[in-house]
Amino acid sequence: MNEIQEIAVQPAVEPIEEPHGIMRWLTSTDHKEIGTLYLIFSFAMFLVGGSMALCIRAELFRPGLQFLRPELFNQLTTMHGLVMVFGAVMPAFVGFANWQLPMMVGASDMAFPRLNNFGFWLLPPAAILLMASFFAPGGATAAGWTLYAPLSVQMGPGMDMAIFAVHLLGISSIVGAINIATTILHRRAPGMTLMKMPMFVWTWLVTAFLLVAVMPVFASAVTMLLTDRHFGTHFFNAAGGGDPVLFQHIFWFFGHPEVYILILPAFGIISEIVPTFSRKPLFGYRSMVFATCAIGVLAFLVWGHHMFTVGFGVGPELFFMYATMLVAVPTGVKLFNWIGTMWEGSLTFEAPMLFALGFILVFLVGGVTGVVLAVAAVDVQLQDTYYVVAHFHYTMVAGSLFSLFAATYYWLPKWTGRMYDETLARWHFALSIVFFNMTFFVMFFLGLAGMPRRIPDYPLQFADFNMIASIGAAGFGFSQLLFLYVVVKCVRRGAPASGRVWEGAVGLEWTLPSPAPRHSFEIPPVVPSV
Amino acid sequence: MTRKALHILAVTAPLFRCGLARARSVSNFQPPKTQIAHQIYDLHFFVQAICAGICVAMFAVLFYAIVRFRKSPRRIALQFTGYKPVEIAWVIVPVLILLVIAVPATHAVFAMKDTSNSDITVKITGYQWQWRYDYLQENIGFYSALSTPRAQIENREAKDENYLLEVDHPLVVPVGKKIRILVTANDVIHSWFVPAFGIKQDAIPGFIRDAWFRVDEPGVYRGQCAELCGQEHGFMPIVVNAVSEREYSAWLADRHAANQSPARAGDAAGAKTYSLEDLMSGGAKVYTDSCVGCHQANGQGLPPAFPALANGKTATGPVAGTIHIVVNGSAKNPAMAAWKNQLSDLELASVITYVRNSFGNSVGDLVEPNDIAAVRHENP
């Protein structure tokens, strides 16, 4: 992977009549444009979900009910989760996949460009449906993003709207994943064997298979919920021979691989960035690939750790505990490999590297708290408390979100041909990491002390930490407006960027000029065997 | 420089965790009061120490790398991509650490699940939004609901010390006896959680699940519902009064004598006649304590789940309908509980009178405690 031919600009192609304005974006089959659409959509959803979080934290600033009725509070916590997971993080990673995967493997576009367009344009109607559910009689669903029956069966029409929205989001993810898997497996440039692919490509390959396998299971779970609600089925109702716990099994069989879907591409991004800013190749490429696949397989075996308090017998309780603890091993291998990459390198700390390092530090905290939660007896104290909330925000915000920021700063100059403002970007990092820790670190204590999740009001001993968390949340939230400003400023009037952009950058995309041409790798490059 | 300082801050922030945990008791598990809680406390400390150690070590290595290997004119990046001994070590060592954790972790699971040889069995049923405790061998049962006044929740009064952690009828158990609990639910999934006991058991409607605890020392122990169960999920706490055996026997005798009928307070009331004003003022108080959460202070409710009482068909229709739904609950909408077991005849009569003559309703009739007693008699 160290020497890849620099290729010249594309040969001239006969110009085709291309649509302009809105039609251009509605009908585009170009992976770069669709990538942009995904990223703009996901950032908009991020702001929406973030606003909901600020409402939640405003209510939790002090004990007592100040602004929100409890039912509305529950609607906001539910929708915050659904919007962030399905509207912000997943589409963002698909956006990066769209922009980067063809260039990284030396393909001219994704395998199915029209399917690509379809996959994106399912998202805006789904988002509108989800937001509109707030205005349904009874409001949006308030059953938690986990939608446990029978509470979700009790919910009003907002639940049905959410189910349909989730179906649309699911179809989008599935067709996107099929497109990504096919592109990776069948559109690589000659000479790019599987073991020469960049790590971002590898992690997306495993993620794509996870998506195809588990999104349909989620679809069947919410469909069963729909028929239990309206068509007289009894999947989750003991009266008819069903069982509420069955919903949890089906949901988490999807739900646990889902969280790996949310983190594996992040791992891939970090694996791209750390070598570049260490000016060294990735340490332990083979074991990274193996670890990624191991995580993908283990993902299917651990769903029960979300259910340690439903009343499992000793056998299942132990099995899920051991399997969950085991996941720490390949995850640890990845962390060690990144540090090994930095070791004896030549490090600089531009914004992408800052966010990558922030990721490593803070994901480590999220990861070890996952080991704590894996110990079933300890989980009995911590399940459904703020400890869990802290754990998954550490892994998903400091994890996935930071990797998305890192990736944006890393690749924006390639996409736009312009550099972003490095000073402002570093401020974005500093503010984010300080306010993030302020918000979520105290939640570990709240959980240890016994504060349950999903409550709009709390006993007095939890007051101080809640106040700190709310202040941190406000700071974190508003710091993201700085990110928006940096991106917009870069696009409009950033300084010109070179083709390679970063001194240590290696990979096919860096052999293209910046901005990357509209049609890149129309003729595939040849990757030499090293 | 700023960059470096911020890095240091980010690196060291998690270390504060250890210090804070010692300084403030609200930042660790509540003091353990059962053997299982002790086991969990120690196990957690052990695992947390290992994890903290790993974090500190990794932060140190990272920090070292950041400083030592930063780009400088002399710095040349070595291009190695692997080193087998280290790669093998960092697979083996974590596995060994996990094995070390797994041993006490396994013991704890076995201990938690062993419900045999219990002394007392209590059935715990989760409702939207309160608990019910039934002592199966004693034929005693009662509801246990939040007793924090609504005024405190709505910030009209100062909050007292046990805000949101106090109930009208706590669970009473003797110290030192193994209590086996059978947990179920009436409507949706709840979870019975008492941190000091190290116990959390989900309440699944239609099924019973057993768990157990044995309290080491007398005291009042508080917990909360730990599974989202709807609007008042945060308002259905758990209070356990662990007392000496003597006090427990005395309490049992008391409950047997009272025969757990809340109508006892209303029996004397049935003899009096009540004016509309008396019933309205009493009813307003009951409404504020029990009804306002769903039906709202102005009686507008939150339809469709919580119907409006203002101009409501049931509230302004035949009085038998209003009495029936308040006393026996709604079969159609499980969120409307059967209040017969929590409110006395007088309280029920007052609040029904109040509802039928407030929020713009002016039906003009009044309901007397005797009317409620009659309905109770036909539908105990």
Add this chain to the structure above:
Amino acid sequence: MTTETRQRKLFLILIAVAAAMFGFGYVLPPLYAKVCQLTGFNRLQSADAVSGTQQDSNRTVLMQFDSNLRDGLPWNFRAMQATAPVHPGQLVQVSYEVRNNSDHAISGQAIASYAPAGAAAYVRKLECFCFSIQTIAAHEIRQMPVIFLIDSSLPSDVPTVTLSYTFFEVPGRQTTVKESGT
């Protein structure tokens, strides 16, 4: 094979996988019921086959009997005895009493649940009101038997078994007292 053919083939395979996983979701309920049956977490039950089991007079298991009502059923439902010491292998009969306090017939289905959950596999029911829907007439009081025995292979660390029934209403009920939804 051209790239296009390869791509189309993979597309079809992955669509088939997605469809299969959707179907797998629907296979899970019967699969779950089967696993529950095998491990003893029974749900709706039918009479168990009982092979001749020796009565083990040296061992006594304490049976506890619990009752629950759902859906606002206007019934009283209780076990006639709270506990019964039984020997494994011994045929035991207990009664539950149901009283319908309303003015019309109501049908209900009883669902059994056990604590510890694994004990379900060892409680063999020959006769139980939970095998079928029970229709109780207005103001009727009915005693319903459960005839069962504990299989002697019940693990020795289970000295107490709780049998709990929950009655759910089977729809078809009319209300004489009108309940309006608004």
